[in-house]
Each structure stands twice: as structure tokens, then as C-alpha cells.
Amino acid sequence: MMNRIRINLLPETDKPSRFHYPSWFGCLLGGCFFALLWFYLAAAYRIHTLETGIMELRVHKTLLQPTELNYQLYHQKQQAVRQKEDLLIKLTRERTLFYTPIAQLSHLIPKGVWLNSVSVAGTGTGQDPATFRILGITESYIQLNLFLQNLHSDPMFESTLNKVDLDDQSTYYRFEIIGKIKEIQ
Incomplete structure (x- = not known):
């Protein structure tokens, strides 16, 4: 393989520039693309984690719903027992009287x-x-x-x-x- 030396004898105004605009422009566009891609992926990950959290909350709510219903039923039964107990105490006091x-x-x-x-x-x-x-x-x-x-x-x-x-x-x-x-x- 042979090394070549390139000599440009054109005047300065006619010489091509040392910076190639298409390559810089391509790098800039590539950088913007990767930055936008990173923002998009970060937003998608954030949305995914939020949706996962919402689904977990829904699952917990559906799992706790029978317990909540049992608690409400227990509370109603406890109130009925208290009412019966109060009535029994009242009747017992009258009975002893x-x-x-x-x-x-x-x-x-x-x-x-x-x-x-x-x-x-x-x-x-x-x-x-x-x-x-x-x-x-x-x-x-x-x-x-x-x-x-x-x-x-x-x-x-x-x-x-x-x-x-x-x-x-x-x-x-x-x-x-x-x-x-x-x-x-």
C-alpha cells in the first residue's frame, strides 16, 4: 500500500474547506436523534413504572375488598351485639328491681x-x-x-x-x- 500525498495548488478562495459541513451536520442530527430517543425512552419507562404501580394498587384493592366487606359486616354485627347487650342490661336492672x-x-x-x-x-x-x-x-x-x-x-x-x-x-x-x-x- 502506498501513501499518497495530496497537494492542492488552488488559490485559497477556490480551495475546499477543511471542515466538511455534511459530516458535521450529520453528527449534529445524529446527536439530536439520540437525545430525543433518550427522552422518549425515559418517558416510556416512567409511564411503564406508573402503570405498573396503578395495576399493583388495583390488585391490592381487589384483594382487600373481601376483607373490607368482612370488616363492615363485623362492625354491623358488633353494633347489633352492643344493642342487644344494652337491652339485656336494661332488662336485668328492671328485673332485679x-x-x-x-x-x-x-x-x-x-x-x-x-x-x-x-x-x-x-x-x-x-x-x-x-x-x-x-x-x-x-x-x-x-x-x-x-x-x-x-x-x-x-x-x-x-x-x-x-x-x-x-x-x-x-x-x-x-x-x-x-x-x-x-x-x-
């Missing part, structure tokens, strides 16, 4: 008189909680009269016969007595 009068009332009932309901009549506002209501049935007026005499003679109760009516389907009399407990021990 009226245990002695109900036990005393059971000793005053003669044979042939059956009680269907003994309830506190004073549940409204401003009413006395010691007022009670007795619903029952009896075979005859004589047994009902004996029951009322027992109530009047007992020092714990004051009572008033409210109504008595004959049951159409049987020979029993239905009665209602409104009374008051004189003193709760």
Missing part, C-alpha cells in the same frame, strides 16, 4: 286464676315506674274477687280492677288490673 314484687304476687294468686302478662305500665315519660299491669284469665268472678282481696290486703300493692269481659269462645273471663307497688325493697 321487680323481682321481689313478682315473687310476692305469685303467692297471692289463688287456684283458677292464670296470669298472661305482668308488665310495667309506667314506661312513658313522666309516669311512675312502680305502676304495673296484669292481664289474665279466671274461671269465675269469685276467684277474681279472691285475687283482688289478696292484692288489697297485701301491704306491697295497691290495685284497681280495670276491666273484665267474658271470652266468647270459652267460659273463661279475661281481666285487666292496673296496680302500683307501694314500696320496692
